[in-house]
Amino acid sequence: MTATDVKARFATGGTATSTTALAAEQDPADGAALTLTAAASTFAQADDGSCTVQKVTLTSGSGDDNSDVTYTIVGTDGMGASQTEDLVGGAGGATVTSTKFYNTVTSITGNGAASVDITAGVTSTGMHAVLWTGRTRIKGMHGVISSADNFLFKTTSSTGSTVMTIPADAGDLDPYIPDDGVLFSAGAYLPMDQGDITGLTVYLDA
Secondary structure: OOOOOEEEEEEOOOOOOEEEEEEEEEOOOOOOEOOOOHHHHOOOOHHHOEOEEEEEEEEEOOOOEOOOOEEEEEEEOOOOOEEEEEEEOOEOOOEEEEEEEEOEEEEEEEEOOOOOOEEEEEEEEEEEEEEEOOOEEEEEEEEEEOOOEEEEEEOOOOOOOEEEEEEEOOEEEOOOOOOOOEEEEOEEEEEOOOOOEEEEEEEEEO
């Protein structure tokens, strides 16, 4: 008999696109961190153990130029590991978007010049759950779905190949997954629209 190590990963609906979800408009000095809202640690419902991730946005006020400021974003990814990236600010009301996806944000610090009228938020575009980043098998799941949809479970990344499709109506979700589960050779990811999922627990062998 082969030993297994079944883990449970939890996904939630995240936060709708907002330019101010993480930080209200402010003018921090050069080298100073933005004052973050409480949502910086909960926008992806990480406080519930959620592995949902979203991109961070920085929006300059109308007529304000932050293109000479580099903002260092520090936070965690969908597996709880620390991650950092640098993002150059925008000018004239422009919004710039992080490359990485975040489960929490712990700090955003501008360097190069003092910021003028900058806010920090999140976008629901591309949001997804990081179920596992290595080889795994999904063996089952249970959750509550807010909006009917076809949920596409992908491997490699949230835009990778679809390995399993689960159609679901609004309400409880408890699909049958046969035999030893479905193999995801390079990680398991679940892209979603904001608010589709109230809560979904996925059981996988990792």
